[in-house]
């Protein structure tokens with residue numbers, strides 16, 4: 001940025017498409033202003049200015065003058081001067097980043113009030129009480145936010161005055177009491193900052209602006225961004241807006257509204273209203289609100305106007321909007337709108353509703369939902385029964401079924417979760433400081449606040465189960481317990497169950513049932529029948545469209561007939577990874593152990609002979625479940641430590657036996673063999689193709705079992721499509737040796753069985769060297785499947801078994817990466833290797849088939865990457881198959 005830049009925009013100068021520059025709130029205030037809606041005038045200081053401030057430790061030189069010009073224009077529009085002693089203009093100073101970060105950053109209201117203008121405000125408003133209440137709110141917010149004073153000090157002083165007056169309600173305090181509160185607040189400011197509360201209005205405003213910039217880096221904002229994958233350098237805009245007052249009496253108020261139910265997507269009037277209240281009172285859930293529909297009886301004019309504006313906004317944005325508004329003496333003012341957060345269920349339902357209303361098309365409906373939302377809908381829900389006892393019913397703020405031990409503070413939630421407990425965070429109401437506890441908890445339960453309270457909004461954003469406003473519960477966070485209406489007391493550590501879809505709360509563990517979406521995928525619900533609810537019908541239509549538009553095929557990782565069949569019902573088009581080592585667990589493990597430790601050819605052959613019929617039967621059943629679809633069978637790839645006895649344990653056992661005089665020759669031989677085969681780094685050791693090359697006959701046995709099973713299926717009228725995959729190849733020579741042996745075995749079986757089955761022979765690309773020499777490897781492989789788990793492990797040099805527990809939390813905290821590279825593909829590093837291999841592989845063999853079977857195959861972000869680099873398919877666990885189908889569709893649009 002250079003001099004001459006514009007750092008400040010009037011609301012009338014921007015539009016909803018300028019979120020990056022003006023922040024979400026600023027861009028939408030501009031949009032509403034330009035739509036001619038009743039928005040109080042104001043201006044927005046850009047995110048550029050915030051970035052400049054954070055980078056240079058001060059504001060750009062021109063900012064002061066630009067703010068001055070826009071303030072002058074605002075004063076002119078309002079016919080008042082900021083902080084004027086006789087008739088003050090007051091402003092709000094609010095944060096507003098490009099990505100929504102509810103409650104994470106700061107806001108200061110009533111800027112412009114001081115010892116003189118408070119009198120002027122009293123006269124203009126005709127209420128001393130109102131003016132002094134506004135002043136005390138300013139000092140309280142300013143003191144906490146701008147001056148960094150502990151907010152509790154103000155709360156305590158305020159409570160003290162109420163106690164002295166023998167009341168618990170703010171509304172019982174008159175102007176004199178509030179004047180007293182102001183005096184006490186000012187003393188707190190003086191004591192804690194060594195200076196008086198600033199009286200100069202412009203200084204108040206400038207300090208508040210800088211405090212909003214600073215709040216970008218507050219702890220809770222940093223945690224929230226990390227979790228939501230919001231870039232840490234985006235910065236926030238600041239909106240300076242003429243104040244309107246919802247606390248001027250019972251003909252005033254403030255509220256929050258949604259154009260549809262953000263919980264279920266149902267059409268209707270949704271929101272909360274609070275009479276005679278200001279600003280954050282509703283969102284903070286401090287006093288209980290009335291349903292928005294009640295506004296009709298309170299102020300029909302304002303209600304009708306609001307309904308008109310809501311329907312206009314919904315058509316304009318072509319989406320569910322959420323709205324903050326204030327009524328000042330029967331006059332409606334719009335303070336904010338944005339495309340509203342919603343539950344996963346509502347996202348699907350609203351998307352198809354909007355299609356039916358002609359506002360969007362099916363492509364757009366697919367773009368409007370995400371794989372993560374679909375995954376949430378596949379969670380089970382509670383069913384009646386069990387021994388749990390219902391305690392109460394609160395509001396269904398964010399759906400899902402959560403069971404856990406009640407905890408009453410965020411610290412406890414985090415600590416207990418770290419030791420492996422499932423917890424439910426129980427609070428009277430939450431505030432932004434509770435964020436870490438909400439992340440750690442399975443669910444959140446509050447006794448106060450509506451569906452738009454902090455707890456509800458944040459939980460919905462996280463996809464976390466939440467019941468709020470369970471008013472019958474008396475929550476005592478100090479004593480770490482709550483009391484239910486029947487008198488039962490729930491102490492910290494007692495198990496409770498909460499249902500975010502119905503708002504019910506139980507003592508004890510409630511049994512759960514599968515989701516209707518899963519039942520639909522399982523074929524138990526026909527989407528065209530009466531049984532299908534609106535959600536199932538929406539999911540069916542949206543996934544159907546995603547299937548039509550996607551280019552990527554979706555396969556599954558499965559190694560049992562049951563998983564194969566389920567994945568097929570869920571829409572998998574074949575198997576992309578059948579891990580044969582998973583077929584050797586349980587009883588069969590000893591055969592593998594014998595094979596690996598065999599000292600003679602005879603011993604080895606005996607072990608192979610025992611395994612072969614078992615393998616043949618496995619493949620037969622899987623080919624049957626996936627009849628007509630490709631089945632990629634990966635030859636054995638066990639890290640040895642997973643199959644051999646633990647060296648230390650065995651040594652101890654043998655030593656103890658010897659000491660007790662039991663000499664066991666077999667055990668001693670086993671110990672010697674285990675010692676011989678012991679590896680310090682088994683994940684980098686004798687696995688995959690290396691094992692196939694070192695243990696004669698092993699891979700040949702597997703290939704024979706595959707070929708015989710395929711012939712048997714074919715003779716029985718089936719259509720088996722085997723694809724044989726060699727793991728952990730790093731050099732084409734490894735692959736060539738196994739390929740030669742495999743082709744020989746296949747020919748042998750096909751000749752003997754007088755049967756020919758089409759199939760492919762290919763390899764995994766999971767060692768960096770394989771990616772770098774992919775052109776040569778493609779000469780011997782008909783397909784590549786990227787094993788991004790190992791490829792990530794070996795590219796980063798991170799042990800996939802250890803790092804997540806060992807130090808990833810520190811890496812995440814320090815922002816070295818925003819998400820584990822084992823979870824979501826590292827495009828720049830591991831992704832680069834994938835791109836290199838795709839290009840070189842296809843250049844060498846144009847019809848090379850390309851897929852991915854690492855965990856990333858079911859991760860939404862990664863699916864988009866695999867689409868972009870031109871793979872043919874992704875393969876993932878059965879439950880992720882619908883997610884991958886949806887995301888593959890979204891990637892294609």
Ligand code: PEP
Nearest residue numbers: 766787788789790853854
């Ligand atoms: C991989 O490495 O990505 C892979 C699919 O193989 P495994 O996870 O079995 O090592």
Ligand code: MG
Nearest residue numbers: 766787789790
């Ligand atoms: Mg692997």
